[in-house]
Amino acid sequence: xxxxxxxxxxxxxxxxxxxxxxxxxxxxxxxxxxxxxxxxxxxxxxxxxxxxxxxxxxxxxxxxxxxxxxxxxxxxxxxxxxxxxxxxxxxxxxxxxxxxxxxxxxxxxxxxxxxxxxxxxxxxxxxxxxxxxxxxxxxxxxxxxxxxxxxxxxxxxxxxxxxxxxxxxxxxxxxxxxxxxxxxxxxxxxxxxxxxxxxxxxxxxxxxxxxxxxxxxxxxxxxxxxxxxxxxxxxxxxxxxxxxxxxxxxxxxxxxxxxxxxxxxxxxxxxxxxxxxxxxxxxxxxxxxxxxxxxxxxxxxxxxxxxxxxxxxxxxxxxxxxxxxxxxxxxxxxxxxxxxxxxxxxxxxxxxxxxxxxxxxxxxxxxxxxxxxxxxxxxxxxxxxxxxxxxxxxxxxxxxxxxxxxxxxxxxxxxxxxxxxxxxxxxxxxxxxxxxxxxxxx
Numbered sequence: 001x002x003x004x005x006x007x008x009x010x011x012x013x014x015x016x017x018x019x020x021x022x023x024x025x026x027x028x029x030x031x032x033x034x035x036x037x038x039x040x041x042x043x044x045x046x047x048x049x050x051x052x053x054x055x056x057x058x059x060x061x062x063x064x065x066x067x068x069x070x071x072x073x074x075x076x077x078x079x080x081x082x083x084x085x086x087x088x089x090x091x092x093x094x095x096x097x098x099x100x101x102x103x104x105x106x107x108x109x110x111x112x113x114x115x116x117x118x119x120x121x122x123x124x125x126x127x128x129x130x131x132x133x134x135x136x137x138x139x140x141x142x143x144x145x146x147x148x149x150x151x152x153x154x155x156x157x158x159x160x161x162x163x164x165x166x167x168x169x170x171x172x173x174x175x176x177x178x179x180x181x182x183x184x185x186x187x188x189x190x191x192x193x194x195x196x197x198x199x200x201x202x203x204x205x206x207x208x209x210x211x212x213x214x215x216x217x218x219x220x221x222x223x224x225x226x227x228x229x230x231x232x233x234x235x236x237x238x239x240x241x242x243x244x245x246x247x248x249x250x251x252x253x254x255x256x257x258x259x260x261x262x263x264x265x266x267x268x269x270x271x272x273x274x275x276x277x278x279x280x281x282x283x284x285x286x287x288x289x290x291x292x293x294x295x296x297x298x299x300x301x302x303x304x305x306x307x308x309x310x311x312x313x314x315x316x317x318x319x320x321x322x323x324x325x326x327x328x329x330x331x332x333x334x335x336x337x338x339x340x341x342x343x344x345x346x347x348x349x350x351x352x353x354x355x356x357x358x359x360x361x362x363x364x365x366x367x368x369x370x371x372x373x374x375x376x377x378x379x380x381x382x383x384x385x386x387x388x389x390x391x392x393x394x395x396x397x398x399x400x401x402x403x404x405x406x407x408x409x410x411x412x413x414x415x416x417x418x419x420x421x422x423x424x425x426x427x428x429x430x431x432x433x434x435x436x437x438x439x440x441x442x
Contacts, residue, residue: 009053010037012122013082016113019120022047036070047078055110057085064091068098068105082108111295119289121253134181134230135301137324138174144322145169148307151328155336157363158353159373159380163311166358170308170315171242176301178211178248181230182259183296186267188287197273198285204295207259211248211299214258216266221302224321224329230300248299256297263292304331312358314340336360341370341383356385356399372397376406 004012014025023041038049050067052059064081071079081087081095086109095105108116139147149164156163183206190198206226208217250258268286275281308317316336321329330336337346340359352363352371359382361371372386373379375396387403388395398406 004053006051006053009084010051012117013049013051013113014038014040016117016120016122017047017049019122020116036067036074039074039076041077045078046074046076047080048074048076050079050081052081052083052085055084057083058088059083059085059091059107060088061090061094064094064105064107068094068103071103071105076103078104078106080106080108082113084110084113086110112293114294133233133299133301135176135233136225136228136230136303138303138305139322139324141169141172143324144172144305147322148309148328152311152336155351156353156360157350157380158355159378161355163353166312166353166355168310170310172305172307174243174303174305176243176245176303178246178250179217179300179302180209180211180250180252180255180259181296181298181300182207182209182256182263182294184259184263184292184294186263186287186292188267188285188291190271190283190285192273192275192281192283194273194276197283198269198271200267200269200285200287200291202267207263208300208302209250209255209259209262211250211255212246214250214255216262217302220329220331221321224323224326225302228323228325233301245301252297256294259294259297260289260292263287264289310358311353312356314358314360339370352380354382354385355379356381359384374399374402376402 017038017040018024023045026039026041026046036048037051040047040049048067048071050063052063059081064087067079067081070076081091087107092107095107099105138144145167146164148169149162149167152163152167158166183204184202185204186200186202188200189196190200208222208225209215210217264287268284270282271285272280272282304319304321306317306319308315310316318333318335319331321331334345337351337360338344339346339351339361341361346360346362349363351360353360354371356379361382362369364371364373364380370383372381372383374381374386375398377399379399379402381397381399383397385399386397387400388397389403389406390396
């Protein structure tokens with residue numbers, strides 16, 4: 001669009017407006033002398049248009065004010081300024097102040113013009129960042145190992161070694177999923193005889209669409225990536241973790257139409273209201289296409305990682321999202337939250353990590369513990385790795401090292417006591433033998 005001449009840009013604007021139903025283009029004599037570039041519509045509902053092809057520049061109040069005067073002089077119902085740049089705040093405020101029931105002043109910048117062009121199926125002006133593909137950042141392999149270890153440290157109770165000290169990354173595969181990031185605004189008021197009963201309004205909201213199936217991406221994936229700003233993608237970016245790129249198969253124009261339908265569907269409500277006669281009525285409040293403005297649409301790759309890793313002797317495979325500006329989001333955490341003793345998920349508790357084998361268990365409890373801690377050193381253990389020693393009627397858990405130390409101390413103590421008791425017995429026997437001889441001799 002930037003390569004168009006002034007006359008080509010005017011013709012493009014006229015084509016878009018005609019296809020959107022603003023009426024045919026008029027060609028009266030010397031109408032440009034009055035400060036307008038286009039005149040659209042039929043008698044009684046004429047619209048005057050000022051076309052400013054100035055990429056990157058700002059349109060101020062004087063341009064809007066001049067077109068407003070031309071609209072009044074021509075008796076037009078609408079005045080529209082279209083630009084490939086942007087509008088200053090003074091221009092926006094002026095257009096809002098002078099708009100009234102008999103004359104409306106509308107300002108169309110590049111993003112709105114692109115949306116209008118897409119609705120009119122004017123492909124030459126519907127480019128939406130096709131030149132640049134974006135992607136969300138991911139950790140490189142070295143950073144990933146460190147950050148993933150810290151992430152596991154916050155997830156488990158483990159002593160004396162932390163999960164990161166027991167962690168070994170086996171494989172990591174990163175897939176870049178194609179998506180469309182659609183930024184839109186919506187404002188729709190629904191009226192009945194009693195007035196406005198409902199209003200749907202959003203400003204600069206983000207909708208993510210699959211670049212393959214065209215379905216809306218919602219839930220934790222959308223919530224995670226809405227937090228971050230993507231960067232320009234380059235196919236020359238160094239490989240990280242066997243990166244695989246899934247190509248886009250959904251065309252831009254089709255994606256825009258799918259996004260528009262999804263926006264309208266998600267903001268449709270059935271509203272109950274009280275009529276003037278006291279009766280309760282229902283109304284289906286469904287926004288129209290004219291209520292939605294798509295201000296930006298761009299292709300964005302969403303990275304997802306599948307990692308196989310080992311903690312101690314136990315191997316796990318997890319799918320997750322990660323971003324250097326944020327944290328990790330596990331998409332399927334059942335593997336690393338399943339108790340190895342009972343097979344159930346550990347819910348509302350911090351799982352315990354066995355320092356002997358790496359098994360995950362429920363934390364230690366007063367009764368029926370699946371995870372225990374050594375009585376002497378405090379090592380976290382599963383019941384399979386713990387050695388239980390009975391003392392009176394209570395069995396206490398110990399790690400193998402502490403259990404062996406206790407056994408050795410008991411053997412040493414028993415041997416020492418046995419040696420002392422044997423010596424004492426021999427001494428007593430000797431005394432008993434001597435005493436009768438002394439009595440006889442006396």
